[in-house]
Amino acid sequence: MSENNTVYIIAGPTAVGKSQIAYELAQRIDGEIINCDSIQLYNYMDIGSAKPSKQEIMTVPHHLYSIVDPDYNMTVATYQKLALAVIDDVLSRGKVPIICGGTGLYLNSLLYDMDFARNQGNLERRLELEQMAEENDNEYMHHYLAAIDPDAAERIHPNNLRKIIRAIEVYECGYSIKSLSECPINPKYDFKFFSFVMSKQYLYERINNRVVSLIENGLEDEVRSLLNMGYDSSTPALKGIGYKEMIEYIEGRVTLEEAITNIMTNTRHYAKRQLTWLNRYGFDIRFEITPEDNLDSKLNFILNN
RNA sequence: CGAGGGAUUCCCGAGUGGCUAAAGGGGGCGGACUGUAAAUCCGGUAGCUCAGCUUUCGAUGGUUCGAAUCCAUCUCCCUCGA
Numbered sequence: 001m002s003e004n005n006t007v008y009i010i011a012g013p014t015a016v017g018k019s020q021i022a023y024e025l026a027q028r029i030d031g032e033i034i035n036c037d038s039i040q041l042y043n044y045m046d047i048g049s050a051k052p053s054k055q056e057i058m059t060v061p062h063h064l065y066s067i068v069d070p071d072y073n074m075t076v077a078t079y080q081k082l083a084l085a086v087i088d089d090v091l092s093r094g095k096v097p098i099i100c101g102g103t104g105l106y107l108n109s110l111l112y113d114m115d116f117a118r119n120q121g122n123l124e125r126r127l128e129l130e131q132m133a134e135e136n137d138n139e140y141m142h143h144y145l146a147a148i149d150p151d152a153a154e155r156i157h158p159n160n161l162r163k164i165i166r167a168i169e170v171y172e173c174g175y176s177i178k179s180l181s182e183c184p185i186n187p188k189y190d191f192k193f194f195s196f197v198m199s200k201q202y203l204y205e206r207i208n209n210r211v212v213s214l215i216e217n218g219l220e221d222e223v224r225s226l227l228n229m230g231y232d233s234s235t236p237a238l239k240g241i242g243y244k245e246m247i248e249y250i251e252g253r254v255t256l257e258e259a260i261t262n263i264m265t266n267t268r269h270y271a272k273r274q275l276t277w278l279n280r281y282g283f284d285i286r287f288e289i290t291p292e293d294n295l296d297s298k299l300n301f302i303l304n305n
Numbered sequence: 306c307g308a309g310g311g312a313u314u315c316c317c318g319a320g321u322g323g324c325u326a327a328a329g330g331g332g333g334c335g336g337a338c339u340g341u342a343a344a345u346c347c348g349g350u351a352g353c354u355c356a357g358c359u360u361u362c363g364a365u366g367g368u369u370c371g372a373a374u375c376c377a378u379c380u381c382c383c384u385c386g387a
Contacts (some may be wrong), residue, residue, distance in 0.1 A: 037343085038341095038342060038344085045339085046311095048343095074340095074341080074342040075342095076339075076340050076341095076342080077339090078340080078358075079340095080340095102343085103342065104338085104342075105340090105342050105343080105344095108338095114340085120340075139333075156338090157336090157337080157338095157347055158346095159346060160345060160346040160347080161345080162344075163339075163345065166339095167338070169340095170339095170340085177339065177340095178339055179339075180339060181336090182339090210334085236341060236344090237343095239328090239341085239343075240342045242343080243343090244343090265332080267343080272335090273343090276335080276336065276337080277337095279336095280337095283353075287328075
């Protein structure tokens, strides 16, 4: 319908207020929001993952929120496929896609022309390799990788078992793990990539407040009901921040107080990793939010860039 | 009041005469990252004019060539007994 291929991206660390910005932006530019948060993809995990409210979801179309159950084996490749399809669908209807979320790798899968189809891997083989890693040490596994795929081995730290195993798995499927630097930007879209950051002090204050409100909003009940559904700490999604700590509390291994401080600490760590990740881009349009900024100042910034 | 135990770097916690600015963990700080990514992993972390010097192991004084480690006194904490 239109040859406009503009895709907005609202990125930033957890708790900077991305969802709200995306929501307001969508209303101004007739946009539709596409989730780029690995945990918000899951059903029944609304409070802990701080999903947009039902009210917001009813007002503006939100895509890829609550689309799989907590035990679903999600991967970037799947996410990429789903998200690209949604982007194209939104564009085809003449609306503006607004990607919102803080999962860096998932964001990369849209921003860059990453071809996951060629790097498949093999789950069964992965289990064998994990077994092999248990019987040997990290160094052994790293040597093993170095023998077959020296380039990958050079890029992966000897202690990063998970990545070593993945690289071996991929190599045995006839491919090689690539480095992001080999990947061009996805030429199909015209990205307007905004990242919102904050001073550590301000961000951490917001994180702490948010954790308190998650608890007040019923995080414990949400986690209990997930456990009642049969999910447990081994379920992939329940390893998310807020969930794993609450499970420890519910199982009596820590006090509520401890669980809360653990959630705060882990969220801060996560936010720091996100900030580090964002620094890699260099082509994002960055807005440093201060306590004095209101929604309008953020929106005007986006609309004027 | 009597008998024991303890005070260690931001926190927890090893260390019982030199190899100790002090293990390990946590936190804080920085970083990496193409199929679990809210994951996984890495590096620093007393100060300085930084291969050298200065300050640090409750406080003060002592023994010793040399002390977080031994001795004395003091302060605070814990346990048991009155």
